[in-house]
Amino acid sequence: MVNGKILLVDDNKSILSALEILLQFEYKEVTSISNPNQISSYPDLQSFDIVLLDMNFSAGVNTGNEGLFWLREILKKAPHTSVIMMTAYGAVDLAVRALKEGAADFILKPWNNERLMATVRTAYELRKSKKEIHNLKQKESNLKQVINADKNLMVGQSKALTNVLNLVAKVAKTDVNVLITGENGTGKELIARELHRLSSRKDEVFINVDMGSIAENLFESELFGHTKGSFTDAKEDRAGKFEAAHQGTLFLDEIGNLSLQMQAKLLSSIQNKSVVRVGSNKPINVDIRLICATNCNLEKMVSDGLFREDLLYRINTIHIEVPPLRERDDDILILADFFLKKFAQKYDKPGLKINNLAQEKLMEYPWPGNIRELQHTMERAVILSDGNVLKPSDFLLNTKSNLLLDHQPLTLNEMEQQMIFKALEQHDGNYSAAAEQLGISRQTLYNKLKKKGD
Numbered sequence: 136m137v138n139g140k141i142l143l144v145d146d147n148k149s150i151l152s153a154l155e156i157l158l159q160f161e162y163k164e165v166t167s168i169s170n171p172n173q174i175s176s177y178p179d180l181q182s183f184d185i186v187l188l189d190m191n192f193s194a195g196v197n198t199g200n201e202g203l204f205w206l207r208e209i210l211k212k213a214p215h216t217s218v219i220m221m222t223a224y225g226a227v228d229l230a231v232r233a234l235k236e237g238a239a240d241f242i243l244k245p246w247n248n249e250r251l252m253a254t255v256r257t258a259y260e261l262r263k264s265k266k267e268i269h270n271l272k273q274k275e276s277n278l279k280q281v282i283n284a285d286k287n288l289m290v291g292q293s294k295a296l297t298n299v300l301n302l303v304a305k306v307a308k309t310d311v312n313v314l315i316t317g318e319n320g321t322g323k324e325l326i327a328r329e330l331h332r333l334s335s336r337k338d339e340v341f342i343n344v345d346m347g348s349i350a351e352n353l354f355e356s357e358l359f360g361h362t363k364g365s366f367t368d369a370k371e372d373r374a375g376k377f378e379a380a381h382q383g384t385l386f387l388d389e390i391g392n393l394s395l396q397m398q399a400k401l402l403s404s405i406q407n408k409s410v411v412r413v414g415s416n417k418p419i420n421v422d423i424r425l426i427c428a429t430n431c432n433l434e435k436m437v438s439d440g441l442f443r444e445d446l447l448y449r450i451n452t453i454h455i456e457v458p459p460l461r462e463r464d465d466d467i468l469i470l471a472d473f474f475l476k477k478f479a480q481k482y483d484k485p486g487l488k489i490n491n492l493a494q495e496k497l498m499e500y501p502w503p504g505n506i507r508e509l510q511h512t513m514e515r516a517v518i519l520s521d522g523n524v525l526k527p528s529d530f531l532l533n534t535k536s537n538l539l540l541d542h543q544p545l546t547l548n549e550m551e552q553q554m555i556f557k558a559l560e561q562h563d564g565n566y567s568a569a570a571e572q573l574g575i576s577r578q579t580l581y582n583k584l585k586k587k588g589d
């Protein structure tokens with residue numbers, strides 16, 4: 136017995152009883168009404184999985200208009216219900232009109248029992264899928280709200296940040312490609328999310344691809360997808376990030392890490408507004424808003440032959456430069472306070488304050504790791520704090536003297552972080568050279584730094 140609910144609407148009572156007897160064998164609830172005027176006020180119409188609706192009601196009239204009228208009424212009130220039209224032989228053109236208006240199917244009278252049951256079954260499956268899709272969409276939209284609510288908090292009121300946010304507000308409504316540049320940890324991803332949030336695509340997905348953390352040999356499949364068997368690990372067909380971002384925003388972080396070969400593929404996808412999965416030759420259309428970010432100097436990379444000039448022109452229709460924290464003095468204490476509250480809540484240490492001397496220390500520090508470093512510094516201070524007041528000594532800043540005097544690290548993590556900062560200092564912030572010195576890949580170094588901040 137299927138747990139389905141069916142409503143029968145026909146002015147011929149013997150047809151209603153015949154259908155009731157037939158359908159009750161398989162469906163838990165079968166209800167019938169002989170006057171279609173009851174449809175409008177029928178309680179809980181949307182709870183019906185299927186409505187079997189006659190096309191002609193008034194005796195002698197068989198234009199089918201009554202059926203079409205009631206079909207529209209039902210779909211208005213219960214858009215996910217599957218409506219099957221019942222029509223007399225010879226009125227197929229009318230049934231086709233009903234299909235165009237949203238009916239799930241039609242049955243010709245007199246009907247064949249087996250065929251009727253098969254039609255109802257298919258309509259029931261359709262209704263189930265519609266319900267599932269509806270539920271999934273609702274869940275997705277709730278999840279997106281939760282995710283965005285957490286990630287989109289742009290804190291700060293400095294002139295430099297306000298200028299950036301004004302530009303973001305102007306550009307967001309358009310579909311132009313945006314390039315966001317700035318040092319590591321300045322908030323480029325947050326700006327990209329803000330662009331998405333203020334755009335007409337805000338209810339669609341924001342897909343973030345971190346080029347710095349994808350191995351070179353996986354770039355293509357990650358971005359463009361692959362077909363089953365196109366390489367050893369390709370166990371099934373898979374869509375890439377471009378396809379996943381369809382109708383939404385695609386954020387390519389660390390775009391400067393793309394090889395020249397991948398740059399050519401990216402350029403062709405942007406130009407053609409389509410992608411070709413690895414192992415296939417069939418283009419798939421994609422509609423995305425592209426936002427790229429980097430801390431590299433792409434113009435310099437172009438003149439060094441490391442970045443395609445034509446790609447640069449494609450991705451930077453609008454260029455947004457996010458200033459480093461040291462040029463946003465007015466934001467430092469506001470951000471510190473924001474992170475203090477966030478971590479005080481997370482680690483259950485309410486009422487924490489930063490004293491004046493500590494505030495001065497935070498203001499004087501140049502914050503080479505920008506907001507990510509400030510966030511990490513505040514988290515560490517909150518975790519290690521004993522009393523209610525954070526003093527200068529609670530903030531272990533990675534000043535040259537701190538690093539070179541070999542300040543005693545507290546934990547294994549601290550030790551690792553000091554080594555990383557030391558290596559970066561020694562190589563003037565060059566990731567590749569620092570990674571080589573530490574004996575890890577540039578990608579691992581990059582991941583470790585990211586993990587520490589977030």
Ligand SMILES: Nc1ncnc2c1ncn2[C@@H]1O[C@H](COP(=O)(O)OP(=O)(O)OP(=O)(O)O)[C@@H](O)[C@H]1O
Nearest residue numbers: 288289290291318319320321322323324325506507
């Ligand atoms: N204005 C801001 N208000 C609140 N939090 C911020 C702000 N800017 C950045 N952050 C936080 O700082 C961290 C780093 O920001 P984000 O990842 O956006 O920087 P990024 O420039 O993209 O870094 P990277 O270059 O390393 O990819 C994140 O946790 C982010 O939420």
